[in-house]
Amino acid sequence: MRIGFMPAAEPVSRLIEELGKLPGIGPKSAARLAYYLLRMPETEARSLAEAIIAVKDETVLCSSCQNIADSDPCAICTSEERHHNIICVVKEPLDLLALERTGRYKGLYHVLHGVLSPMDGIGPGDLKLKELMERIETGSVEEVILATNPNLEGEATAMYIQRLLSPLGLRVTRLARGLPVGGDLEYADEVTLTHALEGRQPM
């Protein structure tokens, strides 16, 4: 008689399956997490489950900047203290948070929710570009900062947006690309060094 493979109890395998859908989580990690959750005190498990529901129920997409927020329009878009004539375009909400952490930027944002990536089937229609153009055409925007990532997809997306905006005659800028702080010159690649040379500053 063959000893059969013993599957996990049904609710556990369901949880493993759901966790396995998360980015960066393989089947092994999913199983480990599922058993960790299983051993968790009931109150903690409930609070986690409620946090997941709340993030779906209580957040909205700001219809202006397309960021994920708790109100529409969001706190940034309605703030009197921010400059409404400058928009910084980012790939995703996490990039917006990174820029906010600097505390140095006082303009508004626009979240694209992706970058052009033909190999992943992501074209201009999949990004929040129509919304960006509408904002610019109806508002009093004077400058657009393109803050997509300094890699080929990010560059291509920035160039694409620059091409869309060029007939409108406003100032279009790109975040400076160059050497990272704490980096080592000898490890820099040719593209980074070229940009760093082009963007050199008097001191």
Added chain:
Amino acid sequence: MARPRVYKTEAIVLKRINLGEADSIITLYTPNHGKIRAVAKGVRRLKSKLGGHLDLLTRSALLLAQGRNLDIITQSQSIESFLPLKSDLNRISCAFYVAELLDQFTAEEVENYPIYRLLNADLLWLCTARNSALVLRHFELQLLSHLGYQPELYHCLGCKSPLTPQRNLFSAISGGSFCPDCAGKEPVVRPISVDALKVMRFLLSNDHTSARRLRMRSDLSH
């Protein structure tokens, strides 16, 4: 070719997929191992020493270590960034197309050095090409040929007689041309002009150094 535990190779980056917090799975085309996929750890961090050397469509010298599942890229140094290509949106989209076509057409770990040479040469050509469509047609035809799908452009696939200079027909499914007499039995054929046939023959039998001198009517580019 079997790979040692730690090995060096040159490679052109075709594709990057995010993995976990800051890692990527990188699809590479190499001279001696064909297409391989490898993990680059921490590559998405701005301070990564690998990062810029593993951007899409960069030719780099790599050091890899065999991993349990995928190999791990431990060092990279870019050799050719194809920089002129990357500052022009039209050229970038052509290069994306080249990378995607190659990725879709090839299986992993099948060595094909002529394809590596073709990829490198045509990306360099794309940096300065006046007519980028010509580069794409050259790449497509040469890729088909190196993979063993070279279309028949000299003889009719039906009656085997040499094609005469008239409007013949082309069948992508059958992989070549038919004379007007034989084309009737083929399910999907499209007419092919004498000029188009000549351009295809020329692109198939010439590398980029001669092919780039070709001046093509714009209606033949697509």
